[in-house]
Amino acid sequence: MRLSSVLSAAAGLLVVLLYVSPVETGKCPRVCSCDNSKLTVACMGKNLTEVPPTVDEITVKLDLRNNDLQVLPRGAFLHTPYLTHLNLQRCNIMKVKEGAFRTLGRLVSLNLAYNNIEILYQESFDGLSSLKELHLDHNRVEEIQPGAFTQLGFLNMLALTHNQLVYIPNMAFQGLQNIKWLRLSHNSLNNLATEAFAGLFTLNRLSLDHNELQFFPTQTMTRLPEVTRLDMSYNPMTYLGEESVSMAKLTHLYLDHMSLQDLSDMALSQAPLLSYLDLSHNQLRYLEPLSGPKELASLNLTGNRIYCNCYMRPLREWSRRGGVKLLGACAGPAHLSDEPLQAVAPLELRCRSREETLKEEFEEQDGSREPAPPTAKPKKKVKCPDNCDCDVEAQHATCEGRGHTKVPRGFPPKTQLLDLRSNHFHYLPASSFPGADQVVSLHLEFCKIHEIEGGAFRGMKKLFYLYLSDNDLTSLDPAAFAGAPDLTYLHLEGNRLAQFPGSALAPLPGLFALHLERNVISKLEPTGLLSSAAPKLRGLYLTNNTVTAIAKGAFNSAYLDTLHLDSNQLTEVPTDALTEASSLEELNLSRNSIRWVGPKAFQPVSQSLRRLYMDETGMEKMSRDSLAGVGAGLKTLTVGGNQLEQLPDLSPLTGLEVIDLRGNPLLCDCPLLPLRRWMENVSLEVTATCGHPPELRGQSVRDVHVFKSCPDSSSPPGEKPATPPKAPKTNKPKPPVLKASGVQARPVKAKAKPSKPTKTKPQKKPKAPAVTKQNKKTM
Numbered sequence: 001m002r003l004s005s006v007l008s009a010a011a012g013l014l015v016v017l018l019y020v021s022p023v024e025t026g027k028c029p030r031v032c033s034c035d036n037s038k039l040t041v042a043c044m045g046k047n048l049t050e051v052p053p054t055v056d057e058i059t060v061k062l063d064l065r066n067n068d069l070q071v072l073p074r075g076a077f078l079h080t081p082y083l084t085h086l087n088l089q090r091c092n093i094m095k096v097k098e099g100a101f102r103t104l105g106r107l108v109s110l111n112l113a114y115n116n117i118e119i120l121y122q123e124s125f126d127g128l129s130s131l132k133e134l135h136l137d138h139n140r141v142e143e144i145q146p147g148a149f150t151q152l153g154f155l156n157m158l159a160l161t162h163n164q165l166v167y168i169p170n171m172a173f174q175g176l177q178n179i180k181w182l183r184l185s186h187n188s189l190n191n192l193a194t195e196a197f198a199g200l201f202t203l204n205r206l207s208l209d210h211n212e213l214q215f216f217p218t219q220t221m222t223r224l225p226e227v228t229r230l231d232m233s234y235n236p237m238t239y240l241g242e243e244s245v246s247m248a249k250l251t252h253l254y255l256d257h258m259s260l261q262d263l264s265d266m267a268l269s270q271a272p273l274l275s276y277l278d279l280s281h282n283q284l285r286y287l288e289p290l291s292g293p294k295e296l297a298s299l300n301l302t303g304n305r306i307y308c309n310c311y312m313r314p315l316r317e318w319s320r321r322g323g324v325k326l327l328g329a330c331a332g333p334a335h336l337s338d339e340p341l342q343a344v345a346p347l348e349l350r351c352r353s354r355e356e357t358l359k360e361e362f363e364e365q366d367g368s369r370e371p372a373p374p375t376a377k378p379k380k381k382v383k384c385p386d387n388c389d390c391d392v393e394a395q396h397a398t399c400e401g402r403g404h405t406k407v408p409r410g411f412p413p414k415t416q417l418l419d420l421r422s423n424h425f426h427y428l429p430a431s432s433f434p435g436a437d438q439v440v441s442l443h444l445e446f447c448k449i450h451e452i453e454g455g456a457f458r459g460m461k462k463l464f465y466l467y468l469s470d471n472d473l474t475s476l477d478p479a480a481f482a483g484a485p486d487l488t489y490l491h492l493e494g495n496r497l498a499q500f501p502g503s504a505l506a507p508l509p510g511l512f513a514l515h516l517e518r519n520v521i522s523k524l525e526p527t528g529l530l531s532s533a534a535p536k537l538r539g540l541y542l543t544n545n546t547v548t549a550i551a552k553g554a555f556n557s558a559y560l561d562t563l564h565l566d567s568n569q570l571t572e573v574p575t576d577a578l579t580e581a582s583s584l585e586e587l588n589l590s591r592n593s594i595r596w597v598g599p600k601a602f603q604p605v606s607q608s609l610r611r612l613y614m615d616e617t618g619m620e621k622m623s624r625d626s627l628a629g630v631g632a633g634l635k636t637l638t639v640g641g642n643q644l645e646q647l648p649d650l651s652p653l654t655g656l657e658v659i660d661l662r663g664n665p666l667l668c669d670c671p672l673l674p675l676r677r678w679m680e681n682v683s684l685e686v687t688a689t690c691g692h693p694p695e696l697r698g699q700s701v702r703d704v705h706v707f708k709s710c711p712d713s714s715s716p717p718g719e720k721p722a723t724p725p726k727a728p729k730t731n732k733p734k735p736p737v738l739k740a741s742g743v744q745a746r747p748v749k750a751k752a753k754p755s756k757p758t759k760t761k762p763q764k765k766p767k768a769p770a771v772t773k774q775n776k777k778t779m
């Protein structure tokens with residue numbers, strides 16, 4: 001080639017590089033179609049086995065549906081950092097390697113539906129810091145590893161429907177700080193850990209329909225303060241007892257297509273805002289008026305076999321008075337059959353003599369009643385130890401409370417959940433679970449176990465959750481858990497352990513949550529306790545032990561994020577123990593005897609701390625700078641039920657979402673002015689009540705006028721207020737102060753005799769409603 005042409009070619013290239021806008025440089029992989037103006041690339045159904053490497057860097061929408069990618073390797077989208085939408089539906093993906101999406105910080109929507117993903121790894125979704133929607137439905141997900149979603153702080157909607165989840169572990173969804181809708185329908189869930197949904201403070205809609213839940217997960221649900229809509233349809237529940245649903249903001253509850261035979265009139269007493277309740281297609285014969293929901297507008301009883309006699313009259317009267325629309329029809333007696341409930345006048349709901357009624361009901365059922373549907377799907381039975389039940393399809397086996405004295409053997413080889421609680425094993429010898437190598441979750445609560453021989457769980461290479469709660473363990477063999485290397489959640493609460501079982505944890509490199517509540521541990525030593533025993537532990541629960549001493553640096557660990565030390569015997573904030581606990585987000589120190597909190601008490605964790613609980617510690621004083629360093633990151637602070645007259649400087653806590661100051665005898669005078677000003681400034685509702693001086697006792701800090709006369713009331717926040725003109729803070733012992741001065745106590749629960757989950761037999765007459773009780777109710 002001649003020099004001149006080389007030069008002109010080079011010059012031409014230069015022109016292209018310099019002047020052509022990026023859109024026009026767009027390269028398009030051969031099999032794809034590209035729209036350069038919309039920056040979209042579509043390569044659907046091309047049998048691609050890898051992400052085309054030549055997709056233009058500036059692409060924002062990439063559609064790879066219906067290909068054959070199989071594995072998404074680390075950095076699979078390195079070359080397209082500007083993507084906002086990525087569709088990977090039906091790509092035969094089995095595995096998403098950690099870091100696969102790491103470069104996609106702008107991605108808003110990710111669709112991974114209809115693939116074959118089984119496990120969500122800890123870092124599968126790393127880097128997706130803007131993601132709003134994640135579709136993982138129609139996969140085979142059976143395991144969510146701890147921390148799988150921690151990076152998805154902006155996610156609004158997570159779809160995990162049509163997967164194979166059996167159990168949701170504690171904190172499974174940790175990190176989803178903006179989640180609004182969580183969809184878990186169409187799985188095989190039969191158990192939800194109490195803290196399964198912990199941390200989902202923004203969730204307002206939860207779908208759990210089409211699962212295998214046999215009981216309403218009351219405790220788990222109370223962790224969801226903002227949920228307004230809960231769908232539990234199509235779960236095999238037979239009974240709903242008193243206070244089953246305790247959800248302050250719930251408005252819509254779907255309990256249709258279950259197997260409900262009875263529902264306590266108090267079942268919804270803790271769901272005050274409920275407006276729509278769907279009980280259609282259950283097996284209810286009658287229903288009492290429901291206590292609690294004052295706003296109920298609609299109660300759907302379609303598809304139940306409601307027997308319209310006098311026992312239904314209170315409900316009908318209640319619905320009329322309260323304007324509750326009843327949907328559904330009478331199934332009998334004959335003359336009211338198929339009559340819409342709403343159209344039946346209360347007086348038409350009559351009972352004749354007892355005998356007549358019984359006879360009539362009997363005839364009614366004889367003629368028209370179909371056999372009661374079974375409460376759970378019949379499952380085919382195969383190999384299963386005596387006195388146990390094995391559900392091969394659901395991969396569960398249970399021998400709960402069957403009086404076994406030795407661990408039964410011979411479970412189906414694919415069993416994943418093994419429930420042996422409430423037996424009498426006393427002692428677990430080595431290799432107690434041969435052939436149980438697929439078990440993920442093992443229940444051994446209430447088994448009177450006092451000793452576990454080294455290697456007891458040997459061979460359980462998939463064991464992830466182990467429940468040894470409420471046994472009689474006083475110590476643990478260092479090799480107790482050897483051979484179960486995947487153990488991640490370990491429950492040892494309710495034993496008699498006197499020491500932190502450090503050496504026994506050594507074989508468990510992945511331990512994530514350790515429950516040691518209700519033991520008798522009094523010392524946490526030595527320095528570096530955690531970093532040597534359980535270096536990756538995130539949650540340590542030591543509630544209700546006898547801890548008095550914690551070594552300096554005991555919690556040195558960059559992973560620990562939740563530490564419960566409540567109900568112990570600490571006399572001060574264990575500041576020194578927290579050095580290097582640089583990720584600690586939740587600290588519970590309630591119910592210790594910490595009378596004084598000194599300066600900078602939380603300094604080591606001030607940057608990470610999100611939730612701090614210090615209720616009922618007998619606290620009399622917090623230094624003004626006790627919270628020094630803690631800033632906008634703190635979301636929750638509770639110091640209720642203490643003896644505080646003044647509070648530390650709260651003005652840096654601009655991110656607070658929950659604050660509890662109740663039950664403190666606050667001294668309503670000028671030193672409290674910064675609090676008062678701060679209260680006016682923050683958007684959250686603050687309940688604070690004066691305890692002193694006597695004439696203001698019981699009044700809200702917000703309402704009293706004493707602050708008007710304080711000098712310098714315009715001084716900028718954070719500045720020390722001028723010396724108050726009177727009532728300087730004394731250090732004399734305080735006069736006894738009524739704890740109740742901040743009356744905001746929860747209403748005392750009306751605990752009637754617990755009604756048992758009775759299965760109403762078809763021929764059984766519905767129990768007569770207690771008329772006097774009905775009359776007392778406010779409707």
Ligand SMILES: *[C@@H]1O[C@H](CO)[C@@H](O)[C@H](O)[C@H]1NC(C)=O
Binds near residue numbers: 045046
């Ligand atoms: C994809 O591969 C299958 C089987 O290998 C073949 O039948 C099909 O025609 C291919 N489709 C395309 C679009 O290449």
Ligand SMILES: *[C@@H]1O[C@H](CO)[C@@H](O)[C@H](O)[C@H]1NC(C)=O
Binds near residue numbers: 281301
């Ligand atoms: C009541 O339940 C039935 C059966 O589930 C359903 O078809 C109907 O739409 C429900 N009615 C209302 C108003 O929700």
Ligand SMILES: *[C@@H]1O[C@H](CO)[C@@H](O)[C@H](O)[C@H]1NC(C)=O
Binds near residue numbers: 518544567
């Ligand atoms: C601590 O545990 C004991 C024994 O399990 C129990 O009786 C007690 O009520 C618990 N205390 C607290 C404060 O939870």
Ligand SMILES: *[C@@H]1O[C@H](CO)[C@@H](O)[C@H](O)[C@H]1NC(C)=O
Binds near residue numbers: 543564567588589591
């Ligand atoms: C903190 O501890 C107190 C006292 O044991 C308990 O009532 C409360 O539920 C705990 N809070 C959290 C979030 O753990």
Ligand SMILES: *[C@@H]1O[C@H](CO)[C@@H](O)[C@H](O)[C@H]1NC(C)=O
Binds near residue numbers: 677717718
């Ligand atoms: C009130 O809010 C303003 C604006 O956010 C802030 O600058 C100021 O420090 C706040 N005052 C107090 C007392 O928190």
